[in-house]
Amino acid sequence: MIENHISLLLVVIPLIAAPIAAILPWGRASWMLTLVVTSACFVLAGLQLWAVVHNGAISYELGGWAPPWGIEYRIDALNALVALIVSAIAAITVPYALLSAEKEIPKQQIPLFYSAFLLCFAGLLGITQTGDIFNVFVFLEISSLSSYALISLGQRRQALTSAYQYLIMGTLGATFFLIGVGLIYAQTGTLNMMDLAQRLPEVTSLKTVHTGFAFIMIGFALKLALFPLHLWLPNAYTYAPTVITVFLAATATKVALYVMLRILFTVFPDGFVSVTPTGDLFLLSGIAGVLTASVYAIYQMNVKRLLAYSSVAQIGYMAMGIGFASFKGVTATIIHLFNHALMKGALFMAVGAIIYRIGACRMDNIEGLGRQMPWTFGAIVIAGLSLIGVPGTAGFISKWYLVLAALEQQAWLSVGVILFGSLLAVVYMGKVIEALYFKPASEANLSVKEAPILLLAPTWVLVFANIYFGLNAEFTVGIAEHAARALGVAAK
């Protein structure tokens, strides 16, 4: 009985828990509630993915109203995977949050912090679950508004301006999306994605539909921080509380990318990407993003900001996969979507452990800490290798599929960019590792101790996941291919 409602429960549970977390009297009680909720969602998302893979797509009618009049939750391998990523990262982040949040956020705000976190979590899950394009907008607003609040909780005053910057850009994006949805609704008279998929082929030649499509893409490109619309991201990631950086870096951009994939390949008819210049634009933006953001990353003095720029570059890889508009390309994008969550999650967590100890993460603050905090340092090295794409790590699997997708199209420039991007990653990760290991430690840093186990354990869970999914990509590749097929990308 209950298993029929998993799809709904995933959204409803965190949504109900959010206000409860806000009124609980102690921060630790809210934390406990959040931990239970996120773990439960993780289990549910796992069950949901299992059900989808074995029994085919799930269609859930909200309130018993049949689509296209009622809202439909429609789950296939792709959104089941994204939902699993979101809830898994949340479930790993929350244990980490206990100490990290107490250190970085004023005590009286902690219940509110967890409340906003749960709202954001519910919003992100809602976006992945729903099969209704207007419903996407609703959940997008829930997740965005709560993430503005979460970012503004950062310790430094710059957190406020970066949250404001994100708010402006995010609202622009959401508005663009809404305009696009409105235009398409005007032409098709439906908001259900499957319904749209049936009606759109008849009207794809209309200029209105093209305009609507462009608005939707630009809107979500803003949320995704696709180059050159990424300007809000480095500030937001740098000044947000570390827990939030971990969570957003590993989930928010992934969900935005999911929506793009869904609209590009499910809602709009197959071949729309290649008929319009969309594919080329994605490729161009991806290439420019990989090169520019990686070079920017090299010159950053703040480790969080360096990793933020690296995220922009990694989003560029995913955009390149979309740009190829092929089965292999989309598979590569989905694989990287999963793997990038693992590596960035681990890296930001490890940096957070350093911030927990010394309260800063500028290159000149962290000198020599590698010897004082060997486990944190080890996590940065291994996750960094994964980011570079060394064989035996998850990052290698991403690069492997991405390059194969490019080779299939004989896109030699793209092949060069992907491999060159890896080398730039060697340079910027090398800078962090050199600072941690080779620079002599200052007096203050000599007395720094290893981070507490509550921070290290979640970090190392992700580090091991990086190695595990590098040595056994059966799960990742299998699900990604399943998802690409579910999207309806034709295998060439």
Added chain:
Amino acid sequence: MSTTTLLLLVLLLPLLGAVGIIAARRFPNIREGVTLVTASLVAVLVVIMANRFMSGEVFALTVGEPLPGITIAFKVEALGMLFALVAGLLWIVTSIYAIGYMREHKEKNQTRFYTAFAVAISCTFGVAFSANLFTLFLFYELLTLSTYPLVTHTDTPAAKKAGRVYLGILLGTSIGLFLLAILVTWSVSGSVTFTQGGILAGKLDPAWAGLLYALFLFGIGKAAVMPFHRWLPAAMVAPTPVSALLHAVAVVKAGVFTLLKVTIYIFGSDFILANDVTGGLIWVAAATILLSSLIAMSKDNLKARLAYSTISQLSYIALGAMLASKSGLIGASMHIAMHAFAKISLFFAAGAILVVTHKKLISEMDGLGRAMPVTFGVFLIGTMSIIGLPLFGGMWSKFYLGLGTVETGQLLLLGILMLSSLLNVAYLLPIPIRAFFSKPADGKPYTKINEAPKTILLAMVITSSLCIILFFYPDPFYQLATLAVGGR
């Protein structure tokens, strides 16, 4: 012991040793004991393995399948056995040497040193036994990473700079070119498994074969073919045992070994010969041989000169691989072993001189030979083996390489090989000669300088004796080389 157990033991024992070394970090004597015991066990096991391999047993093991169709798998074939035999035998000798050297030189961070060393050896075996390009690439990269802490061992700014060059070139070429070559191979042939006769014939347009081979040749940066050779001289900031075993044997030989594997088992020598795949590229190796010999002549720092000599000798093997004829490949395979024993002797001697006299420059070594006769005697033997004179093992590999050039009718290449031997004479032989027969700079003979500690001497004598023994008894390596070319 079953074949699988033996194979796993050889691969994992060095790693277990590394764990033991870390566990015993507070007790230097026990720690060194762990190194010695592990290295001896590995040497014995490798010899047993080689014997059983020669008697026809098959060693194969699949560990996992990270990607559909691509496995992490090991399969011992003759070339890998030869490489593993060299690395396994020399590890124990180098360990004996290293203990004397590191203590006498009062190096810091010795635990890190021995740990990284053991891990690097394990990666070397991984490279040697890999059954496909993916597994090989995995261990190839791990070998680079595990030797990085050894290169930057002293933690000085110079070491850090050298470390950057080291990682930059080795990771840059491997990710930028080697990985690309593997991916192209996979997308063209749908396989990366090392297969007798190659996997590309009939699947790859011969017009593109040269380009793909170039990707491999330059992508395998560890083979140090110019212009990607700079990491090797840079790596000389490492302690001498590292230069001796890793940067004259394990790491660099992993490079040329990979090139040979690609030549024999990916392209297939028939495919190369039929389509003249390497016709132009072979001159890159020839140029590297001559140019680096010339550069070696201009170096006054002994280790730098030896490094450039190594670059030159590595290109002998690359050249033999690209000849792709039977004798050429046999010569190249044997040169992996012959050069290893000779070059490690030279580095051992250089390290002994450094430990005792703190001298690095050749111009300061006049007259030193009379104070350190054993050291310079070893140096002389290593030199003659490198030159390829009879009575020394190095003659055999050069003989077959020369035969390979004749077989393919490349007489100009034969000329280059001979010219290079002359250059070897010119830049190596004067060092022991001046040490024995010139007078010290200030005219007074050295009286306070004695030979290096006994462990150092022991290691040197072993390796240099092997140089001579291999002249009379090159059989194990010759047979393995023939098997590799003939196909097993």
